Amino acid sequence: MTSSPYTARILTRINDVSEADWDAHLPEGKHPFLTWRFLNACEESGAAAEETGWAPRHIWLEDENGKAVGCAPLYAKTHSQGEYVFDHSWANAMAQAGMDYYPKLQGSVPFTPATGPRLLAKDKDTKIGLISTMVQACHEWNYSGVHLTFLQDEDLAILKETGFAHREDRQFHFINRGYKSFDDFLASLASRKRKNIRKERKSAQEGITIKRLTGDDLKPEHWDVFWQCYLDTSRRKWGRPYLTRKFFDIMQETMRDDIILIMAFDGATPIAAALNYIGSDALYGRNWGCLIQRPFLHFELCYYQAIEAGIELGLPKVEAGAQGEHKLARGYEPVATHSAHYLAHAGLRDAVEDYLKRERHAVEYEINILGKHTPFKKEN
Template sequence: MVPSTDGKTDNPFLDHAFFLALEQSGCASARTGWQPQHIVLTDGEQPLGLMPLFLKSHSMGEYVFDHGWADAYERAGGSYYPKLQCSVPFTPATAPKLLVPSGDPAVRAALLSTAQQLATQRRASSVHATFVPEAEAAAIAADGWLRRMDTQFHWFNRGFASFDDFLDTLSSRKRKTIRRERRDALADGLTVKWLTGSDLMEHHWDAFYDFYEDTGARKWGRPYLNREFFSRLNQTMADRIVLMLAYDGPTPIAGAINFLGSDRIFGRNWGCTRDVPFLHFELCYYQAIDYAIEHKLAVVEAGAQGEHKLARGYEPTPTYSVHWIAHPGLRDAVADFLEHERLSVAHEQLLLDGHTPFRKGERTDH
């Protein structure tokens, strides 16, 4: 999937194996509204650039919300779907979307123009590239696409030697709160195991899928990912996965899946079969921090949304997407909306920055 010199990408979600697992398991398919339309530019047999792309009949599983745009266009008599989505399905993690090993801007421009031509051929209303790096968003916006900004919450490792070392940078009240939450989460003798690589077995995935299915059913009605997907990941990407399971004796009762990049850990899905106070925070946020400190990883990306992460040492971090819209009227309306939205998001981030739990003088730019 990804042109590479060493066969392994910095970001696990750009691995060919990740896309293959999504598509071969049927999670990302025409039937689910994610029809692969990937663009590959070549010079003979040599790949020059790649753009992961899907033809979509809905806006689910994207985490950058355009339902309002779709509703407005439909009310005006247009057809918003299908659209083209340049993203990693079901994955709100920033990663390059115009994959050009040479860095040649002409290849990048060719990918964008090809996507626009494909949109016309497929009668798609628009093309959307979501969770792109800031520099990539700026470069694509310079080609006339509309830029959008949002907020996630990431944890940054400032050379901490231990979790207590991290806690020492927080206000006294926040330190006490986090210590109490961690104590209460495991108060009944629960234990947590980190499983990765050859330690991951199918019975672990059976347990995790039960947790994931329960949470997915309550959130979306139908989980995006199926059981086969996780087995395929286990066969091809086990060394890039950390599955954190909470046990009551020998019985797993909750779990969170994380993916490993070159300098960070990405928290993704979680679930449980028993409601334990603060266990969600423990497995998804505090254990990820523990892992990052122990393995000297720079960042924990804990997924989309969640202002509650702020009180737990996760900091507001901008995310970016870019959008090409064919209809001039809809494009102008969206451009006006995004101009106001960007101002609102920037203001919100300033306010959030003022409510981080760090002691005065402890936080530095990341």
């Protein structure tokens, strides 16, 4: 496959290239979900595979001298699960017209609604080469479209320039405004909100011990517990787990220094756990579960402990995953998230672009309204 002046390879396994070669294209900083280790764990564990509808089709771009100049994680999808940007209505529209929406190409990190780089190259021309390769593959393979989700501003701008439609959604993030401690954060809140958080934390922590485990403090037995917690949440929320037990074994082997596993114990008995990944710009809350239900324990492990850990690490923000208006009262603020979409069918493309214009206005209005209801002290 060519994308002048580049030659593109399609990697059906990320281990078709070495860890060093892939990671050489990552931007400066720590991007745990874009590393070869994380993406390989998704594949080697069987979570992101042909059988699960996440077939790897990563783009590997080389110049005329055969030197690698860029890459992009990409998957052939046969459904819309595990993406967190919902396009089921688009699929239904094509089905009603007697056409196939699947397979499609998905430029994202599997099962991970975290904003980050998607076009892994150092200059704009090379990023355009990656985009051109995706669109060319879409047409050659007769796929319905290309979708890149949870984009940073630079990648979004280039994708819009090349004709991709812009979609906007929102999440709730904790923004660290120079806090030195959790008490500093509390001091920025209105009195009633501050008292409520202290009340929730006291109730959640009563009679339990909470530990934050990272690096060599993480042991295989901790993952045995977390797996049970993860299964519990999977059963209650979406019916089947996306990740496999082997995935967490690989995390222990290869990424335990990039992880904070927050665990709650009743005596010596673990009762709940929350999994977080450490980036250079954020602490990313990913999965959680509990074996015993306790009031406010979810808020304590997933939100308050994450805020404390993020402040201690000096990180600018905490991303606590998708959705959840209940995060607002706990110090997490509404922020926009972005995706870009290319649809091969001209009629569907025009209809979607028209819809997305109206959707963006609605999302921006919602963010503005929600932003007026944060728990922080109001300026006079």
